[in-house]
Amino acid sequence: MKSLPSLKNLFYLVNLYRERNFNRAAKACFVSQSTLSTGIQNLEEQLGQQLIERDHKSFMFTATGEEVVVRAQQLLTDVTDLMEFTQQQSEPMTGKIRVGCIPTIAPFLLGRLLEHCHEKYPKLELQVKEDTTEQLLLALESGTLDVLILALPVDTGTFHTMKVGVDPFKMIMHSTFCNALSVPVDYKELPDNSIFLLQNEHCITGHAISACQMQNTAKVHPFSATSLHTLVQMVNSKLGATFLPQMAIDAGILNGTGLLVLEPPGEAPYRDIGIAWRQTSSRIRSFRMLGDEINSLLADV
Known part of the structure; x- marks a missing residue:
């Protein structure tokens, strides 16, 4: 049988592609930079193909090298699954x-x-x-x-996915802000720019907008937070309202604030x-x- 590539050298190649830096890739593999470089060179010799174009200060993957990385990632995943299976x-x-x-x-x-x-x-x-x-x-x-x-x-x-629980959303606002509204809250009464949400890449924003049926985007403040803790600080300033998952409330995220927990209007939103x-x-x-x-x-x- 023809000699097969070393999984270790494939692992070096994948990490170099991921890190785009020899030093960082070597640290990720817990080897010296020279060991990693030699392993990749041995892989190129065994495959008979140039995988990386090098000069004194930089390098880039060849088209063949990028395809080998894709296949190597799958091989390493399959080997890991095999070991875990046994x-x-x-x-x-x-x-x-x-x-x-x-x-x-x-x-x-x-x-x-x-x-x-x-x-x-x-x-x-x-x-x-x-x-x-x-x-x-x-x-x-x-x-x-x-x-x-x-x-x-x-x-x-x-x-494959498996549902493991349900997490309701609650509407959160300061008691001072709430005093100016009727309860239960009507979205139409909320001032423009008074609803604070997370950045779009956080899935809770999409869940909140769809589940709470907010059709008027003028109500949403242009500021977008990067975390639920930032949202809490924004609404604690008495400037508006937000939505938080029940698990965050149960974990004490509102401790030390003057914020109220209200049921959102309409159907009970959840994720x-x-x-x-x-x-x-x-x-x-x-x-x-x-x-x-x-x-x-x-x-x-």
């Missing part, structure tokens, strides 16, 4: 699971989830990463994450909480068990 046959919820979570869930769930799983599944190691939905889906596709905790509905492509994983993953049993644990944590609040 390890999980005897005992689920063991080993390492890399979990991605969106910022509007992570601060209010991950701490409790890590503590709970550490006590119940001592052989399980959860490694967590917080990022936007778009970035997490890319990481799941590339194999750098195993399972995601997201707000549904969202287009997850071909990934579904779910998990997602690759179809090819061999750890479905562990992911479903993890989903059940998240469900129980959300139900206990």
Whole structure:
């Protein structure tokens, strides 16, 4: 049989493509820069193709190199799944699971989830990463994450999903601002630029606008926050209102403020909480068990 490329050298190549810097890629692989460079050169010699164009100060991937990276990512993902499959046959919820979570869930769930799983599944190691939905889906596709905790509905492509809970939205405003309005609140009474929301890449903004049926965008303030904590500070200044998920309120995000929690007008708005994983993953049993644990944590609040 013809000699096959080393998985280690493919791993070096993928990390170099991801980091776009030899020094950072070497650190990510826990090797010296010379070891990484030599490994990639050996890979080029074995494949008989130039993967990287180099000069003294910079480098770029060739078209062949970029295609090899794509195929190498899939190979490494498949090998990881194979190893996990053999390890999980005897005992689920063991080993390492890399979990991605969106910022509007992570601060209010991950701490409790890590503590709970550490006590119940001592052989399980959860490694967590917080990022936007778009970035997490890319990481799941590339194999750098195993399972995601997201707000549904969202287009997850071909990934499998499992609903693990429901998170209602509440309307939040300062008592002083509320005194000038009738209760229950009518959106039409709200001044223009008085509703504060997150930046568009945060899925809760889309959920709030659609679920709360806000047709008049003039009510929305042009300022867009990067976190729920920033939203709290904005409405605590008595300038308007916002929407927060119940899990954030239960976690104490409003502590020390003069903010009121009100039911939004119309149908009760909410978001579904779910998990997602690759179809090819061999750890479905562990992911479903993890989903059940998240469900129980959300139900206990």
